[in-house]
Every structure is written in structure tokens, then in C-alpha cells.
Amino acid sequence: TPHDLDDDVALVTGASSGIGRATAKTLADAGAAVAVTARRTDRIEALAEEIESEGGEALAITADVTETDDVERMIERTREELGGLDILVNNAGVMLLAPVIRADLDDLQQMLDVNLMGLMAATRKALPGMLEQDSGHIVNISSVAGRRANEASGGYSATKFGVNAFSESLRKETADSGVRVTVIEPGAVDTELGQHIPDEQVMERMAEMVQDMTVLQPEDIAAAIRYAVTQPPRVSVNELLVRPTDQQ
Template structure:
């Protein structure tokens, strides 16, 4: 990612398209979350950074502040419902409100159903689905109060289709799609927009957590055959959706590497 000059950064922060808005980004300690938080900050938003790894959040917050932006660090385990809801309340208290929620935190624990550890299913459901739902519910109060808001849910191409080793993961991402569409219809009259972004293969830490070793090896070999997306590509999609005129609700963005089948 090309960093703006000092003059350009100052100008973006004072007059960017998201100037005066507050965003909360989950999974902000690495990958898509970190890139998205940085991109939103460079578009003028004050950003609440949420993840478990506080040291990484502090590093990212320092970068944002050095660029002239505003950031709040909120260390939380979002698989714990009270911590998920608490992250929203802290963001509102520390940054003065909430306009954009990016539900990015997630796990991709691939593997065949027959050989799966059911603990992996519970972990994915808790973070990929339930944490997203708790965060969203908590965010609706401050958004409705402002009569505006935007909820961006990071899903996956696995939320549209499945493979022999993605059944559990795909189940969580299909759930995200269903929840998002029902939510969109509920909150549209409150002037709250809902966007689902479905990335294909992205170069992130997501594969590091796969516990089924044969699947992990096979998936990593597959990635080596293509040029994956970068986290910044997904961040750009988030900025695109959130900077559209308020009459425009970008419902869904499907984005794959050029050479992904």
C-alpha cells in the first residue's frame, strides 16, 4: 500500500468522504481488518480497533494517529457475547457515536465433516455468526438514534458455494448472508445500510488456524497456484460501499482473484 504524503494525509483527514464518521472494525489486528481500519481512517473516519491482540492494535493505532487520524484500541474476545456488546459501547463512549460497523473477525477451520473436531464448528459459529449478530444488535441502538448507519459483513465465496472440506465454514458464511439480508429489510427505514462482501482467496493469516493438517496442506498448495487477493483489495471494497451517496445501498460485493476457478 502506498502511503500518502504528510500534506495529503492531513487533507484526507480533514475533508475525506468519511470525515465526521465513526467506524468500528473487528479483527483489526491483522489482514483484512487492519487494512480496512487503515483505509477508513485515511478516508476521514475515526476508527475503533477491536481484536484480542492488544499489542498489534496499539501499533495500528499509532500508525493511524501519526497519519493525523483518530483511533481507539479495544481489546476483546468477541466470542464472548458480553465482550462483543461491550466493544460497541466502548466505541460509542470513546469516539462519540457509531456510523459504520465492519464485522470482519472470523475463523476458517476447513476439513471433512467425517474427520472434523466439533470444537472447530463451535468456534466458527461463535465468532463468524454469533459475535457478528451480537455486535450488530448492539450497534443498532446508536445508529437508529442518529438515523443513519452502515453495517458491513465480511463473508466469503464459501457463503455462495461449498467444497468437500468447507461444509462447516460454508454453513457459517451462509448464515451471515441470510442474517444480512433479513437485517437489510428490517433497518432500511431507519436509514441503515447493510453490505455483504464475499472475498475469494486472500493472502492473510486465515489458513494458519486450520487444524486438519491434510486439508491445510492441500489448501496452501492450491493458493500457491494463483495470485491471491491482498487485504487492501477488500479494504477498498469496504471504502467503496461506505462512501456511496446515502440513497445507495450496495447490498453485495463478490470479489475473487483473477485466476481463481
């Protein structure tokens, strides 16, 4: 049904572009009140206004997921200002690809801090309230790179394999509590993600690979997330791997 999340509050990290932005809009469309968070305040404020102008409810909260205070504040403010937290979409991520021999240690650290530590910190902060209400849904955005490692992706893949491991462990811990955990593993999606690749050779190779494909749109992944979070309570969608049809 079109409004199956009418009673739910969602928080989406990395909502200023790409998959996070599309997910926030899709969940709002389904009736959820949505906290949209990222570092770029102008973008999330514009998104919140857009959602509100389409009849939805949204709250923009500036937050860097590598800052513990920001993570705590975004979850507290969501609970206080939107009245709860039922769905946490840990989507914020960076993909700073380079072969190990040319990898910058700061880039490797940043990927760990955003893709893995940020996701674990937000989950840690959101979980007690979900356990208390005997329901909740944590959606973690992994990647095809969370299932198999390619060259020049070691650091990125390490974070996404980490996301999968953390999520599966959490799923077991919360199985008896009504809290659900879903891992989403997108293939190539048309977003800003590839624009920050620091290594020129890798950037070019990725651009060529993507040119030969009909890549996914952010809305395609948002639809997968919507599917996972709108199932009846007995159904736990553990893992969704969604590739472009013509991706190898």
C-alpha cells in the same frame, strides 16, 4: 474525495491482522475515527499508534467477539470515546477447515461463535443507536464460501451462508430507516486465515491452490469496503463478490 468519512466513526472487528487491519487503515485514511478491536492487544495498540502517527484517529479496544460482555463494552466505549458509531465492520473470523468425518466439534463451535454469533451480537448491540440517528452502515464479511459450499468447508460455509441470510434479513428490516447493510464476499486473500487450519491434508491442498493463483491483498478488500461505505445515502451496495482474477 480523500476525506469522505470525516464525520464518521467506524468500528472494525478482527483488526489485528489481514483484511480487518487493512480496512481500519483505509477507513482512517478516508477520515473516519476508527475503533480497532481483536483479542491481540499488542497488535491493535500498534495499529492504533500507526494510524495516529499518520494523522488519523484510532482507539484500540481488546475484545473477544465470543464474549457478550466484550462485545457490549467495545460498542459502548466506541460511542463514549469516539463520539458515536456510524460504520460497524463485522470482520472477525476463523476458518478451521476439515472434512466432516475428521471435524473437531470444538472447531465447529468456534466457527459458529466467532463468524456468526459474534457478528450477530455486535450487530444487535450497534443497531439501536443507528436506528435512533436514522443512519448507519453494517458491513458483514462473508466469503465466496457464503455462496457455494466446497468439500472440507461444511462448518465454515454454514457460518458464511448464515452471515448472508442474517444480512439480507437485516437489510429488509432496516430498509426504511436509513441504515444500510453490505455483505462482502472475498475470494482468496493473502492473510493469516489459512494458518489455523487444523487438518493437515486440507491445509496442504489449500496451500497448493493458493500457490497457483495471484491472490488478493487485504487492501483490495478494504477498497471494496471503502467503496460501499462512501456511496451517497440513497445507494445501498448490498453485496460485493471479489475474487482474484485467476481464481476458478
